[in-house]
Amino acid sequence: MADIALFTPLTIRGVTFRNRVMLAPMCQYRAVAGHAQRWHRSHHGRMALGGLGGALLEATAVAPEGRITPGCLGIWDDAQLPGLSELVAIYHDEGVPVGIQLAHAGRKAAAATPFAGAQPLAPDDPDWWQGLAPSAIAFGPGWQTPRALDRDGIMAVIGQFAAAARRAMAAGFDFVEIHGAHGYLINSFTSPISNARSDAWGGGNRFRLAVEITRAVRAAVGEDMPLFFRTSCVDGVDGGITMADTVALASALKEAGADVIDCSTGGVLGPSGVAHVAPAPGYLAPFAQQVRREAGIASMAVGLIMDGALANRIIADGQADLVAVGRQLLADPAFVHRAAHELGHPNPHRLLPQGLGFWLERRRV
Numbered sequence: 329m330a331d332i333a334l335f336t337p338l339t340i341r342g343v344t345f346r347n348r349v350m351l352a353p354m355c356q357y358r359a360v361a362g363h364a365q366r367w368h369r370s371h372h373g374r375m376a377l378g379g380l381g382g383a384l385l386e387a388t389a390v391a392p393e394g395r396i397t398p399g400c401l402g403i404w405d406d407a408q409l410p411g412l413s414e415l416v417a418i419y420h421d422e423g424v425p426v427g428i429q430l431a432h433a434g435r436k437a438a439a440a441t442p443f444a445g446a447q448p449l450a451p452d453d454p455d456w457w458q459g460l461a462p463s464a465i466a467f468g469p470g471w472q473t474p475r476a477l478d479r480d481g482i483m484a485v486i487g488q489f490a491a492a493a494r495r496a497m498a499a500g501f502d503f504v505e506i507h508g509a510h511g512y513l514i515n516s517f518t519s520p521i522s523n524a525r526s527d528a529w530g531g532g533n534r535f536r537l538a539v540e541i542t543r544a545v546r547a548a549v550g551e552d553m554p555l556f557f558r559t560s561c562v563d564g565v566d567g568g569i570t571m572a573d574t575v576a577l578a579s580a581l582k583e584a585g586a587d588v589i590d591c592s593t594g595g596v597l598g599p600s601g602v603a604h605v606a607p608a609p610g611y612l613a614p615f616a617q618q619v620r621r622e623a624g625i626a627s628m629a630v631g632l633i634m635d636g637a638l639a640n641r642i643i644a645d646g647q648a649d650l651v652a653v654g655r656q657l658l659a660d661p662a663f664v665h666r667a668a669h670e671l672g673h674p675n676p677h678r679l680l681p682q683g684l685g686f687w688l689e690r691r692r693v
């Protein structure tokens with residue numbers, strides 16, 4: 329029978345993904361001082377057993393002030409690496425390549441966790457800290473006015489991403505993703521909504537921070553490691569990023585050493601900033617397709633990919649090279665197994681944990 333597109337392997341540099349389904353990066357808000365906890369091991373254990381092609385850890389801060397909430401994971405300190413290495417081992421035991429999303433929250437930093445209400449922390453809260461941005465423009469009403477970075481501050485951030493990438497390698501990750509989406513620090517530079525600078529980091533130079541971070545991370549991880557970059561393809565508000573901007577950015581990122589553009593959207597203006605992109609199954613896949621076609625770089629589609637048939641169609645139709653699945657995997661960690669059965673995979677039990685299904689087939693039980 330013809331190969332099922334979703335179950336064809338994909339090799340990027342030194343890493344082979346056995347199928348095209350990736351766990352989307354999802355904050356768990358359960359870290360303590362940036363350190364992984366038992367919850368992370370439970371959650372990722374649940375995901376590692378599901379037959380995924382690859383997995384991405386949540387937005388992980390490259391500096392303490394780069395956390396979104398006090399519960400976010402961090403990778404600014406070597407002491408955080410043993411906890412992260414355990415998560416890597418959980419995936420490697422099941423043959424799943426695992427990456428980490430390197431992030432800086434920028435002006436959207438210092439929010440309460442969803443468990444504590446998700447609102448911006450008050451400046452007199454003992455957990456509050458100062459957010460950073462291209463310009464001193466608050467994310468929205470009730471949010472702090474961030475400190476505009478000067479040149480030294482920008483260079484420090486680039487250095488923090490490079491150091492975090494080196495730590496990711498030391499922890500054993502197979503690939504890294506730079507979080508350039510959702511209105512966080514990098515996206516706040518790329519978007520004209522939040523970047524009002526007229527110097528070498530604003531105006532026509534809005535992409536410069538994204539490109540320089542990508543270049544620095546590529547230099548840090550060497551030539552074998554795949555490098556993903558998540559971007560918000562459109563801001564979804566008047567005067568914001570358009571697809572023409574995104575194609576230009578993707579081309580520049582490719583030149584700087586990125587391998588895959590992870591095509592998300594919105595987040596630069598509160599509450600979600602995705603107003604004119606109506607959520608529907610696979611609604612962001614056309615963005616991934618345009619980036620792939622016009623910038624000539626691999627892309628990953630995300631957004632309400634809820635079943636195997638849709639996931640397979642996105643790959644088979646050449647809309648994207650990978651699909652990232654978020655909430656549906658939280659609800660159903662067996663998403664890939666179910667997709668294999670639904671799509672008529674000739675040997676779905678091969679995907680079972682530890683290849684146990686394969687062992688049974690050989691014994692013809």
Ligand SMILES: Cc1cc2nc3c(=O)[nH]c(=O)nc-3n(C[C@H](O)[C@H](O)[C@H](O)COP(=O)(O)O)c2cc1C
Nearest residue numbers: 352353354355386387630631632633653654655656
């Ligand atoms: C609980 C939760 C946490 C998330 N955290 C992150 C994150 O850390 N980094 C990121 O880029 N996107 C994050 N997202 C967005 C997801 O990666 C994904 O793009 C989004 O949920 C749409 O995919 P889905 O419809 O399959 O869930 C998060 C989404 C959820 C539901």
